[in-house]
Amino acid sequence: MNPKGKQSIEFKEPPFLQSWASIVGDKEGEGPLGKEFDQVIEDPYFGEKTWELAEARFMHQTALLAIQKAGITKREIRYVFAGDLLEQNMSTTFGVKDLKIPLFGLFGACSTAGESIALASMTVAGGYADYALALASSHIGSAEKTFRFPLEYGSQRPLSATWTVTGAGGFVVSKKKSRIKIRGITTGKIVDYGCTDSMNMGACMAPAAADVIYQSMQDFGMSPKDYDAVITGDLGEIGSKILKDLLMKNGYDLEEKHKDCGLAIYEDESQDTHAGGSGCACSAVVLAGLITKRIASGRWKRVLFVPTGALISKVSFNEGESVPGIAHGILFESEGI
């Protein structure tokens, strides 16, 4: 019934995005999409005493805002699907706990926005919940401390490195019709080309993105011309080029249709962000801030949204392991009401 092709689901009774919310940090507010986000928080600590609790607060406030924008109360949300980048999902724990909503905690690295929306959609379409909430967050302070060096060290970063987006995105999913239909999903496999450069995450993730985009097009019988945009999460400049090369080799020319949230969120020349934005929040806030509006307005009729994740930890890096990638595809369509 619902399964489509090898790796996708096409929902018989599709769920819809009821609301979308984005709260970002100062740097994101100064970027080209600054005016599109719901709130910009100037204080990087968001009034908290640590980077991790700051990130948790971004997630918490974003959850409340998404619920409010959906016109419901938090008691009407039956499940929250949430994740972040930190060790043992610290910002999810402290960002979600006071919501008192049953939680499915996720780890999908920077692909979390895709993973959480996919599971929320399956849950709603499967008749398990009237409303489900998908959340993802990241923070430059907590992420650099987790994966590289604390910001306070002032380490230099190569041009291939990305800049972790500070913020959170939240999405309420339900069967109630809205202008944004979730037609289907394509769930990614881990793809490992053996890339070990943690300062070049885009290259590590591109093969996984290419794999899931190829499979989604196969499963739904589509080609690049059928989409208004195919939007990856945080491949950045280098990863985007690899993605397009890989898909071209498989017969799909994505040149005209590909966009990347990591390339959209900052203005590299003036903001010195190198290869682009990254982090769970990158795709989540660009979806909430920009993509949803273009679909809701009907400017874009069909979008394949593909958050991308690099499966790395400090330990796997220090032990010399590769950085496998994963990506999750969501097929959005605009709906007349």
Next chain:
Amino acid sequence: MNPKGKQSIEFKEPPFLQSWASIVGDKEGEGPLGKEFDQVIEDPYFGEKTWELAEARFMHQTALLAIQKAGITKREIRYVFAGDLLEQNMSTTFGVKDLKIPLFGLFGACSTAGESIALASMTVAGGYADYALALASSHIGSAEKTFRFPLEYGSQRPLSATWTVTGAGGFVVSKKKSRIKIRGITTGKIVDYGCTDSMNMGACMAPAAADVIYQSMQDFGMSPKDYDAVITGDLGEIGSKILKDLLMKNGYDLEEKHKDCGLAIYEDESQDTHAGGSGCACSAVVLAGLITKRIASGRWKRVLFVPTGALISKVSFNEGESVPGIAHGILFESEGI
């Protein structure tokens, strides 16, 4: 339709456990359940060069064994739901990647066996997959290094501390009838009583276990007499006592029915494991090794299985934060065929 009460699902078309597999370490093999596990691996490194890759191999081999025991091939598994305790789910990444199955990565701390079986059940019952695989792993070497001190330091541990189980459990879920029906699930909320003692995880998790057990009984209209056993994941001695006290205050006497996987897996006197076993693998391997067999044989007609998780990281501990808990309930029933 499927939702039941405030926080549960009762499946209209219930899924069944097709197979269960457990692979454990040497210490677990020497414990009271030693003969119940499918395989005991004497080499703690499982032929790998690091604790993390050893844990990944436990997960990988367990996945293959569960698939084989279900009488299917890995291509028939549409989704894998998997998680572990490590930073950024390192053992899941390296344990699952070569399976080449679409992955939903989870973080539920030691409650992962419950979370993964719940989502696999929802996925199968919702018509999204014929077969889904749920996996959870932990390893004493990788866990102590992650949360406390590397084993090589020889640190002393207080009597309230638990011993992380080395191993992995795997479960294939499908709608095909078997002797073990998954009647429903109750998904936990994060519960935080402000406990900050990382050497007393049982106390930190007990309130979350009490919360989800209470809610499950309310939602399904049951009381302790209706179960053959209510089995928590890894509360250990101290947490088990707190759990029973909390439920007694809410009118439910669990004294006769409560069991804890952490108390079942080791013989404290001879094995020197203090408060009991813990880790994602603790509930997973006791489910696969013991509980499933008792349900399949009809000795137990109904079991509420409640893996318990302590939401802690090295960072949250060092920053002085509390250790919130979460628990996920699965309602198993024996089925005549």
